[in-house]
Amino acid sequence: MKVVVIGAGLGGLLSAARLSKEGHTVEVFERLPITGGRFTNLEYKGFQLSSGAFHMLPHGPGGPLARLLKEMGDDVRIVRSEKTMIRIPLKKGDTDYRQGFRDIPFHDFQKPLSNKDRLKSAYLIVSTRKDPPEGSTLQEWIRSQVKDEWLVKLADSFCGWSLSMRSDEIYVEEVFEIFENLYRFGGPGVPMGGCKGIIDALEKVIMANGGTIHTKSEVSKILVENGNTAGVVVDGTEHKADLVISNTGHAATAGLCSEILSDEKHAEYLRMLEGLRPSAGIKICLSAEEPLIGHSGVLLTPYARRVNGINEVTQVDPSLAPPGKHLTMSHQHVAPENVGKLEEEIDMGLQDLKEIFPGKKYEVLLIQSYHDSWPVNRASSGTDPGNETPIPGLYVVGDGAKGEGGIEVEGIALGVSRTMNKILG
Amino acid sequence: MIGKLVETRMKINDNCVGCGQCTSFCRQDAIEVRGKARISDACVECGICSPYCPVKAIEVTV
Numbered sequence: 001m002k003v004v005v006i007g008a009g010l011g012g013l014l015s016a017a018r019l020s021k022e023g024h025t026v027e028v029f030e031r032l033p034i035t036g037g038r039f040t041n042l043e044y045k046g047f048q049l050s051s052g053a054f055h056m057l058p059h060g061p062g063g064p065l066a067r068l069l070k071e072m073g074d075d076v077r078i079v080r081s082e083k084t085m086i087r088i089p090l091k092k093g094d095t096d097y098r099q100g101f102r103d104i105p106f107h108d109f110q111k112p113l114s115n116k117d118r119l120k121s122a123y124l125i126v127s128t129r130k131d132p133p134e135g136s137t138l139q140e141w142i143r144s145q146v147k148d149e150w151l152v153k154l155a156d157s158f159c160g161w162s163l164s165m166r167s168d169e170i171y172v173e174e175v176f177e178i179f180e181n182l183y184r185f186g187g188p189g190v191p192m193g194g195c196k197g198i199i200d201a202l203e204k205v206i207m208a209n210g211g212t213i214h215t216k217s218e219v220s221k222i223l224v225e226n227g228n229t230a231g232v233v234v235d236g237t238e239h240k241a242d243l244v245i246s247n248t249g250h251a252a253t254a255g256l257c258s259e260i261l262s263d264e265k266h267a268e269y270l271r272m273l274e275g276l277r278p279s280a281g282i283k284i285c286l287s288a289e290e291p292l293i294g295h296s297g298v299l300l301t302p303y304a305r306r307v308n309g310i311n312e313v314t315q316v317d318p319s320l321a322p323p324g325k326h327l328t329m330s331h332q333h334v335a336p337e338n339v340g341k342l343e344e345e346i347d348m349g350l351q352d353l354k355e356i357f358p359g360k361k362y363e364v365l366l367i368q369s370y371h372d373s374w375p376v377n378r379a380s381s382g383t384d385p386g387n388e389t390p391i392p393g394l395y396v397v398g399d400g401a402k403g404e405g406g407i408e409v410e411g412i413a414l415g416v417s418r419t420m421n422k423i424l425g
Numbered sequence: 426m427i428g429k430l431v432e433t434r435m436k437i438n439d440n441c442v443g444c445g446q447c448t449s450f451c452r453q454d455a456i457e458v459r460g461k462a463r464i465s466d467a468c469v470e471c472g473i474c475s476p477y478c479p480v481k482a483i484e485v486t487v
């Protein structure tokens with residue numbers, strides 16, 4: 001089979017690697033001069049910053065992405081983070097970190113609760129595994145169970161860090177699917193070499209199996225003949241294919257074959273696409289001589305104004321920063337109503353960092369924001385429309401078509417696996 | 426005319442999301458980002474940054 005992949009982001013490269021390994025002829029077209037999309041390294045002042053992701057896989061070496069890589073004989077080493085910590089104020093009742101703080105392990109999250117609520121939450125941890133809640137947002141569900149606002153704060157920080165969403169924007173069933181995956185696959189990890197370590201390994205698989213990757217090559221149109229996908233147009237040249245896999249999200253993909261989709265019978269699909277909401281976020285990259293976090297896991301910061309969590313990837317791979325330096329990155333979710341006020345959101349994030357790291361010396365390397373057509377996630381978790389399109393032979397992969405309960409790149413891997421099962425049988 | 430008074434021909438349009446990708450490819454360190462990119466006087470109009478922008482926000486004006 002001849003396959004064309006539009007876009008060399010993670011989803012596109014995973015699909016290309018898998019299909020070329022199965023013996024199909026694969027050609028990838030990427031608009032930018034670099035591959036990897038929002039999952040590769042950007043070299044800046046000697047640091048390996050990233051085009052998007054925090055150099056972190058939500059389920060580390062045991063997750064769906066690591067499994068898919070292993071299946072393809074990919075040898076990237078992924079190091080499991082030692083722990084996830086939560087920073088809480090020293091004194092009960094304080095609402096910020098200004099009077100001091102301490103860090104507690106994630107599994108002790110019930111500690112700040114009253115005895116009664118702690119018992120209730122212990123009960124819920126067991127009962128919800130058998131009978132997961134559904135039909136409301138995570139926040140509504142928490143409030144219906146426990147009166148303490150601590151759990152809402154913690155949920156906002158967890159969802160903000162891992163999904164760039166707030167607890168009132170996500171359905172409780174999606175979150176419980178994520179928890180189930182955390183039990184199943186384990187917590188986060190960092191790939192050696194950062195995001196690019198994985199991208200390089202995938203390209204190696206594609207090359208070794210005779211596939212090709214063209215950069216600076218934008219697809220301007222998807223060809224459809226007799227109702228079936230027939231190829232793409234790049235720089236005015238037609239490239240025929242039996243199968244086209246788009247890594248650009250459903251909406252942009254629909255834009256490449258808008259004539260065919262303008263037919264009345266596709267109106268519902270197009271209406272559904274209008275409802276998709278990409279999620280927005282801000283990453284602040286810090287350089288420091290002394291470690292700011294001191295471990296390889298995530299530090300959740302539920303009492304900050306905006307910052308949801310922070311990691312320090314040089315704890316795993318020191319080569320991501322110049323010798324003697326650390327690379328520490330914070331993430332903050334940006335609510336839809338605040339996307340127009342990014343500078344204010346950034347100021348609050350910077351103020352948070354001062355209070356989270358009082359007295360510590362660090363330099364702000366780069367502040368990166370993501371929304372709309374270059375977002376944190378093309379489809380907010382729980383709203384992904386699946387990998388198929390109304391046109392046979394045209395599939396969508398990537399973070400606009402994640403699998404259920406799949407956080408970020410794990411969701412991309414689940415979506416790619418599902419698509420490959422459909423294609424390869 | 427003094428060079429400084431001539432504005433750079435590189436323009437950032439409304440597509441810009443502030444991702445900083447261009448900053449990392451500019452050899453003159455001429456692009457500041459804070460929610461949006463801004464090109465400074467240090468720009469030598471080499472045009473290197475433009476193709477790296479994921480949302481086609483860097484235009485060369487005449």
Ligand SMILES: Cc1cc2nc3c(=O)[nH]c(=O)nc-3n(C[C@H](O)[C@H](O)[C@H](O)COP(=O)(O)OP(=O)(O)OC[C@H]3O[C@@H](n4cnc5c(N)ncnc54)[C@H](O)[C@@H]3O)c2cc1C
Nearest residue numbers: 007009010011031037038039052053054219398399408409
């Ligand atoms: C700030 C931030 C932090 C994140 N942190 C994490 C994290 O720590 N862990 C995690 O797992 N995930 C994280 N994510 C999410 C993760 O980075 C993305 O979900 C993932 O990289 C998206 O991959 P994708 O397959 O959807 O492809 P994309 O990265 O969207 O790539 C698509 C590619 O297609 C190309 N393209 C578009 N149109 C065309 C066309 N017409 N022709 C040819 N090429 C085209 C684009 O140039 C691009 O290279 C983060 C994202 C952001 C923004």
Ligand code: SF4
Nearest residue numbers: 451468469471472474
């Ligand atoms: S044109 Fe060249 S010097 Fe000017 S901002 Fe772009 S990369 Fe930098």
Ligand code: SF4
Nearest residue numbers: 441442444445447478
């Ligand atoms: S690369 Fe494009 S979107 Fe990103 S900051 Fe630069 S101009 Fe803006």
